Amino acid sequence: MSVLTELPAWQSLWQHFSETRHLHMRDQFLNDPERAERYFLEVGDVFLDYSKNRINDETIRLLMQLAHEAGLPDKLKAMFKGEKINTTENRAVLHVALRNRTNSPIMVDGEDVMPKVNSVLDRMGRFSHAVRSGEWLGYTNQPITDVVNIGIGGSDLGPLMVCSALKPYGHPRMNMHFVSNVDGAQLKETLKKVHPETTLFVVASKTFTTQETLTNALTAREWFLRHADDEKNVAKHFVAVSTNQKAVADFGIDPANMFEFWDWVGGRYSLWSAIGLPIMLYLGVENFTELLNGAHIMDQHFRNAPLEANMPVLLGMLGVWYINFYGGGSHVIAPYDQYLHRLPAFIQQLDMESNGKQVMHDGQSVDFETAPIIWGETGINGQHAFFQLLHQGTHVSPIDLIASLERRASLPGHHEILLANVFAQAEAFMRGKTADEVRAELSGQGMGKEAMEALVPHKVFGGNRPTNTLLISRLSPRNLGSLIALYEHKIFVQGVIWNINSFDQWGVELGKQLAKTIHGELTDKLPPATHDSSTAKLIDLFRRYNA
Numbered sequence: 001m002s003v004l005t006e007l008p009a010w011q012s013l014w015q016h017f018s019e020t021r022h023l024h025m026r027d028q029f030l031n032d033p034e035r036a037e038r039y040f041l042e043v044g045d046v047f048l049d050y051s052k053n054r055i056n057d058e059t060i061r062l063l064m065q066l067a068h069e070a071g072l073p074d075k076l077k078a079m080f081k082g083e084k085i086n087t088t089e090n091r092a093v094l095h096v097a098l099r100n101r102t103n104s105p106i107m108v109d110g111e112d113v114m115p116k117v118n119s120v121l122d123r124m125g126r127f128s129h130a131v132r133s134g135e136w137l138g139y140t141n142q143p144i145t146d147v148v149n150i151g152i153g154g155s156d157l158g159p160l161m162v163c164s165a166l167k168p169y170g171h172p173r174m175n176m177h178f179v180s181n182v183d184g185a186q187l188k189e190t191l192k193k194v195h196p197e198t199t200l201f202v203v204a205s206k207t208f209t210t211q212e213t214l215t216n217a218l219t220a221r222e223w224f225l226r227h228a229d230d231e232k233n234v235a236k237h238f239v240a241v242s243t244n245q246k247a248v249a250d251f252g253i254d255p256a257n258m259f260e261f262w263d264w265v266g267g268r269y270s271l272w273s274a275i276g277l278p279i280m281l282y283l284g285v286e287n288f289t290e291l292l293n294g295a296h297i298m299d300q301h302f303r304n305a306p307l308e309a310n311m312p313v314l315l316g317m318l319g320v321w322y323i324n325f326y327g328g329g330s331h332v333i334a335p336y337d338q339y340l341h342r343l344p345a346f347i348q349q350l351d352m353e354s355n356g357k358q359v360m361h362d363g364q365s366v367d368f369e370t371a372p373i374i375w376g377e378t379g380i381n382g383q384h385a386f387f388q389l390l391h392q393g394t395h396v397s398p399i400d401l402i403a404s405l406e407r408r409a410s411l412p413g414h415h416e417i418l419l420a421n422v423f424a425q426a427e428a429f430m431r432g433k434t435a436d437e438v439r440a441e442l443s444g445q446g447m448g449k450e451a452m453e454a455l456v457p458h459k460v461f462g463g464n465r466p467t468n469t470l471l472i473s474r475l476s477p478r479n480l481g482s483l484i485a486l487y488e489h490k491i492f493v494q495g496v497i498w499n500i501n502s503f504d505q506w507g508v509e510l511g512k513q514l515a516k517t518i519h520g521e522l523t524d525k526l527p528p529a530t531h532d533s534s535t536a537k538l539i540d541l542f543r544r545y546n547a
């Protein structure tokens with residue numbers, strides 16, 4: 001038995017669950033006019049309405065008691081202090097240092113990391129300014145017009161999501177491209193759109209050993225040299241972002257063109273570091289700094305707010321309530337802003353690669369559920385795709401509805417329709433539609449009794465489906481920074497409750513190892529290995545189609 005399931009609050013929560021699971025939010029709102037006021041939080045320009053959850057004051061009290069009993073306050077301090085909480089890799093976890101705008105010292109192995117954080121930021125700033133101003137010229141003395149980021153996972157999803165989200169802030173001359181897939185098609189289609197004379201490649205890889213990234217980078221380099229001839233021109237068009245200087249040099253990028261970060265920055269937490277170079281190239285230093293400022297605002301809130309008024313803690317503990325007590329195996333991220341269309345994919349890696357674990361820090365297997373399946377799409381499109389299941393399916397999944405209040409980037413009349421849908425969906429998921437309401441509606445349409453009764457069961461909505469409504473004043477660098485940090489810390493909270501290491505990712509290693517062997521077989525560099533009959537058959541099929 002794990003310590004968690006023995007905690008008094010865990011036991012009380014099970015009791016509370018059996019006492020409250022049949023309550024309907026519709027009644028809770030009717031009986032408690034203050035509910036929306038009480039279950040609402042704001043941090044900077046981020047607003048959270050969590051009143052449409054299966055909770056009451058006792059639920060919140062017990063969830064906070066659980067957070068205390070699981071040691072969350074001390075674990076939170078340990079992360080910010082730079083303690084090596086990534087126990088299996090013996091590393092600190094300090095993405096918060098990358099946006100530590102107070103510059104207070106943060107020690108790792110006896111060294112304050114802030115000077116080197118700031119010196120990389122300065123270098124990034126000078127380089128970005130040179131590229132954006134046209135001071136940095138390509139091998140034919142033309143300014144850069146296209147940036148191609150070659151990376152995958154945390155070296156792709158974060159910069160891609162932020163550049164997509166903040167397009168209105170982007171430099172008018174800069175076109176951003178992100179290549180992650182090793183399928184050849186993505187790189188080929190990208191290279192069709194750019195010219196070697198005016199393209200800057202950013203090879204982003206924390207380890208600089210990721211096969212997909214190095215393969216794409218080598219092919220891009222070959223493509224470049226077919227046009228630029230002289231190797232010395234590479235330096236004007238290739239920079240690297242990594243922790244591995246030797247591997248960068250071995251690849252053929254001058255370390256002078258390398259922007260470093262450190263092993264205490266997790267890949268999926270790295271967009272605040274030099275991995276964010278494409279963001280700075282696109283948005284400029286000021287907007288990148290605003291992104292950092294926004295994250296810092298959320299960091300300070302996370303460190304200082306009491307647990308019951310702490311936005312990341314509330315989101316994290318509400319998730320624990322559904323995952324561990326309601327048995328909710330999935331969680332939907334539904335941004336309504338098209339600029340945020342890559343947010344679900346970003347949060348998917350952030351959450352599922354952090355907490356998709358089944359072994360606790362001490363090596364014992366968990367005896368409870370951990371990370372949910374994170375999925376999602378822009379909410380407005382989801383309404384015409386999978387909201388049917390969310391409203392009337394057998395699978396209940398909490399949903400984060402995310403939107404900006406200001407219509408600034410919208411066309412006249414569009415934003416009101418968008419926000420009406422956000423608010424309507426939250427209301428519909430909460431209240432549903434009773435059989436009597438369906439009958440009243442259908443009889444109002446003149447439908448006969450027999451036909452009506454046949455249709456009623458199909459048109460009833462049970463409601464009581466939980467949502468969080470997360471609103472930001474506008475989709476600005478600062479508010480986006482706060483929103484991203486909110487999810488980083490929510491995930492941290494859940495990892496603490498489950499006593500798992502949210503910051504390693506051993507689960508990605510086996511596939512890579514086996515791929516190396518099979519790649520050797522497919523390219524005839526290795527003799528056929530012994531495989532199960534299925535894998536052997538698939539390899540044989542590949543051979544037949546590519547003989």
Ligand code: F6P
Nearest residue numbers: 153154155205206207210267508
């Ligand atoms: O394989 C998973 C992973 O290690 C992610 O954690 C990481 O973000 C991604 O691959 C890319 O790793 P790298 O930045 O070292 O190329």
